[in-house]
Amino acid sequence: xxxxxxxxxxxxxxxxxxxxxxxxxxxxxxxxxxxxxxxxxxxxxxxxxxxxxxxxxxxxxxxxxxxxxxxxxxxxxxxxxxxxxxxxxxxxxxxxxxxxxxxxxxxxxxxxxxxxxxxxxxxxxxxxxxxxxxxxxxxxxxxxxxxxxxxxxxxxxxxxxxxxxxxxxxxxxxxxxxxxxxxxxxxxxxxxxxxxxxxxxxxxxxxxxxxxxxxxxxxxxxxxxxxxxxxxxxxxxxxxxxxxxxxxxxxxxxxxxxxxxxxxxxxxxxxxxxxxxxxxxxxxxxxxxxxxxxxxxxxxxxxxxxxxxxxxxxxxxxxxxxxxxxxxxxxxxxxxxxxxxxxxxxxxxxxxxxxxxxxxxxxxxxxxxxxxxxxxxxxxxxxxxxxxxxxxxxxxxxxxxxxxxx
Amino acid sequence: xxxxxxxxxxxxxxxxxxxxxxxxxxxxxxxxxxxxxxxxxxxxxxxxxxxxxxxxxxxxxxxxxxxxxxxxxxxxxxxxxxxxxxxxxxx
Numbered sequence: 434x435x436x437x438x439x440x441x442x443x444x445x446x447x448x449x450x451x452x453x454x455x456x457x458x459x460x461x462x463x464x465x466x467x468x469x470x471x472x473x474x475x476x477x478x479x480x481x482x483x484x485x486x487x488x489x490x491x492x493x494x495x496x497x498x499x500x501x502x503x504x505x506x507x508x509x510x511x512x513x514x515x516x517x518x519x520x521x522x523x524x525x526x527x528x529x530x531x532x533x534x535x536x537x538x539x540x541x542x543x544x545x546x547x548x549x550x551x552x553x554x555x556x557x558x559x560x561x562x563x564x565x566x567x568x569x570x571x572x573x574x575x576x577x578x579x580x581x582x583x584x585x586x587x588x589x590x591x592x593x594x595x596x597x598x599x600x601x602x603x604x605x606x607x608x609x610x611x612x613x614x615x616x617x618x619x620x621x622x623x624x625x626x627x628x629x630x631x632x633x634x635x636x637x638x639x640x641x642x643x644x645x646x647x648x649x650x651x652x653x654x655x656x657x658x659x660x661x662x663x664x665x666x667x668x669x670x671x672x673x674x675x676x677x678x679x680x681x682x683x684x685x686x687x688x689x690x691x692x693x694x695x696x697x698x699x700x701x702x703x704x705x706x707x708x709x710x711x712x713x714x715x716x717x718x719x720x721x722x723x724x725x726x727x728x729x730x731x732x733x734x735x736x737x738x739x740x741x742x743x744x745x746x747x748x749x750x751x752x753x754x755x756x757x758x759x760x761x762x763x764x765x766x767x768x769x770x771x772x773x774x775x776x777x778x779x780x781x782x783x784x785x786x787x788x789x790x791x792x793x794x795x796x797x798x799x800x801x802x803x804x805x806x807x808x809x810x811x812x813x814x815x816x817x818x819x820x821x822x823x824x825x826x827x828x829x830x831x832x833x834x835x836x837x838x839x
Numbered sequence: 840x841x842x843x844x845x846x847x848x849x850x851x852x853x854x855x856x857x858x859x860x861x862x863x864x865x866x867x868x869x870x871x872x873x874x875x876x877x878x879x880x881x882x883x884x885x886x887x888x889x890x891x892x893x894x895x896x897x898x899x900x901x902x903x904x905x906x907x908x909x910x911x912x913x914x915x916x917x918x919x920x921x922x923x924x925x926x927x928x929x930x
Contacts, residue, residue, distance in 0.1 A: 488901045536905040544909065564908065567918040586913060592890045616915030618869035625915030628856050656852050660859075661915070666872065668884045678852055703888050710887070798891035 486538040493531035493546070496590030498803075498834030500526060507825040526596060526834060527551040540564050558607055568615035576612065578605040579627035579659045580675045581716045582699045583746070590836030594712070594750045594767035595791045596805035597832065601744025601773035602718065605657060605677060605695065606644050608632055621666040628658035633679035636691045640727055640740050640779045642681060642720070653680025653692070661699075671701040681722065688725055695720045708755025715747040727779075729819045736819050738778040746771035750791075767791040775814075780821040782814035799838040806831055869919070878927025881920050888914065893928075900929040 500523045507513040530548035535541075542564070546557040560574030577585045583602045587593055610631030617624060633655030635645040645651075661673035677695035682688030699716040722740035729736065750767035769789040775782050787809035794802045807830045815821025886892045898906060907925035910916065916924070 484901075488905050490902050490905055492906075534905050534909060536908055539904065539908060542905070542908045542912070562908070562912050564911075570912060572912070586889050589890075614912065614915060616911070616917045616920075618873060618917050618919075620868065621870050621873060623917065626856075626859075627915065630853070654849065656849050656856070658856050668888065671888065676852070678849055680849075701888060795891065798893055799897075 488536045490534050491531055492534065492839060493529075494589055494591055494836065494838045495529040496834060496836040497522065497527050498596065498832055499523075500596075500833075501831045503829045505827045507827075509823050513827075522551045526590075526832065528590060530557060568617040570614050571611070572614070573611045575607055575609050576629070577607050578631060578655075578657050578677075579612065579614065579629055580605050580657050580677055580695065581659065581697045581718060582673065582701060582714065583716055587714065589838070590834065591799050591801055591838040593836075594748070594765060594793055594803075595769050595789045595807075596803050596834040597789065597807060597830070599744070599746035599769065599771035599773075600785055600787060600809070601742065601771075601775075602716070602746070604642055604644075604718075604720065605634065605655070605679075608644055608655065609647055610654070619662075623663040623668065625661045625663075626658065628656070631655045631657070634681045634693050635683065636681040636688045636693075636722060636725070638727065638730075639781060640722065640725070640738065640776065641781060642693060642722070651680050651682060651684045651689075655679035657695075659697075659699075669702060669704045671699075673699040673701075675699070682725075691723055691725055693720060693722050705754065708753050710752045710754040712750040712752075713748070715745070717743070717745040719743045727819070731820060734819070736778075736816060738776050738782070738816065740776050740779065742773075742775050744771070744773045750793075752795075763795045765791075765793040765795065767793065777814040778816040778819075780815050780819050782816065782821060783811045784814055785809060785811035801836050803832065803834045803836070805834065869917075874919075876923070878923035878925075882924045882927055885914065885916060885920065885924065886910075895928045895930065898928070903928045 499519070499521050501517070501519040503515055503517050505513045505515045528548055528550055530546050532544060532546040535543040540563065542562045543560075544562075545559045548555050548557045556575065558574075558576050560572050560576040562570050562572040565571050579585065581602070583599065584606065588598060608629075608631035610629055612627065612629030614627035615625065631654065632645045632647070632649040633653065634642045635650045636642060655677065656679075657675070657677040659673050659675040661671050663671045675695070675697040677693070679693045680691070681693045682691035695718065697716060697718040700714070702711075702713040704711055720742040724737065725740065726735050726737050728734065746769055748767065748769040750765055752762070752765035754762055756762050767789075768791070771787045771789070773783075773785045787807060789805055789807045791803055791805040793804070796802060807828070809828045811826045813821065813823050813825070815823060817823055883892065903925050907921050911918075911921045
């Protein structure tokens with residue numbers, strides 16, 4: 434009985450072993466074939482994926498913060514009067530601007546940047562560039578007019594080291610037209626050009642200027658350009674000169690023959706002197722409008738003035754980028770002096786200067802927290818008889834600002 | 840009469856500017872020292888001229904291609920600089 438029992442047990446075992454082996458084998462084959470099928474499918478997918486000629490992406494920036502102002506106005510022979518204000522979404526310093534870019538075959542680039550400034554949705558630029566040949570880019574549409582370095586290169590909140598913009602650099606702004614630009618080697622040096630033909634500027638009744646916009650105010654157009662030289666082989670220094678000419682009077686107005694010439698110079702120097710990264714930037718602008726007769730708003734009395742405006746800024750910033758301390762290396766200190774002189778005896782004549790002191794903390798290369806203290810002093814040189822207000826205006830501002838490029 | 844004068848002045852500026860541009864374009868050559876620069880070196884030298892040097896990890900290969908074109912319009916990089924920098928950033 435026991436032998437039979439033992440024998441049957443042995444037989445059962447003998448049968449069970451190949452059976453188990455076969456089952457395991459069968460399972461492995463199922464797993465293998467599922468995996469293999471999946472891999473084959475993925476391989477097919479990868480093979481099907483073409484690099485493509487077109488690429489679309491969204492980038493952009495946002496800046497927000499808090500500002501506290503104390504404005505003191507001192508009328509001639511009077512005691513100063515102060516007004517204090519504070520605000521979060523201050524229109525001058527708040528912005529959310531997504532930028533849409535479309536690249537086709539590395540030949541065409543379309544860029545469109547709408548911008549919400551807290552009050553309105555405007556457009557910073559909307560244009561197309563064609564990369565025609567080495568050193569030749571042709572662009573058309575609505576773009577920042579080439580003149581100096583501030584507007585086109587430094588104004589973005591995550592680039593600017595100080596919270597506010599220097600005064601008097603709004604012109605020539607963005608305009609509708611066509612342009613050519615390019616950068617080319619010159620031995621160990623480099624040079625660049627950026628020229629445009631656009632609708633141009635419009636002279637307002639008080640002698641100020643603004644962009645004419647999409648419908649030109651006259652038949653004449655505006656020619657503007659900037660040429661720059663990078664004389665050192667490591668590109669750390671760039672010097673630029675700019676020139677502009679535009680007819681500015683509304684057709685049929687008393688300003689029909691008015692025209693504007695602008696010229697400017699700029700400098701940009703960025704170099705590491707271990708452990709510090711030193712950044713020096715500056716620009717000088719001059720605007721001349723041909724002599725015109727203006728009329729007061731109240732009784733249309735004629736008056737005239739030499740319509741010349743100048744603005745300049747010089748900025749230095751220092752960042753201890755080479756130190757070992759992770760916290761310290763992300764700090765940057767900045768200082769900017771700016772000056773803005775508008776025409777004496779116009780109703781908006783003044784001589785303004787401003788000092789800006791900043792302490793920035795770079796959270797990433799494109800994310801910054803800024804603290805800026807600014808003091809400006811403006812002495813009016815306005816034409817009282819024509820409605821200008823004499824006196825001195827001092828403004829002290831404190832900003833806490835956050836900006837990110839995404 | 841005046842209007843014609845204004846136009847001819849604008850035209851003159853345009854002619855002078857494009858004349859200067861074409862003379863310079865045709866005389867442009869880079870030295871061996873410049874040709875030998877790597878994409879990494881050009882990235883380190885050029886991108887900090889306006890903002891902090893961007894990290895290569897921030898964008899994908901295709902995004903860097905588009906950004907390369909975009910920055911060429913802002914920084915007036917030469918075509919060789921752009922190609923080398925984009926190749927380095929896409930690695």
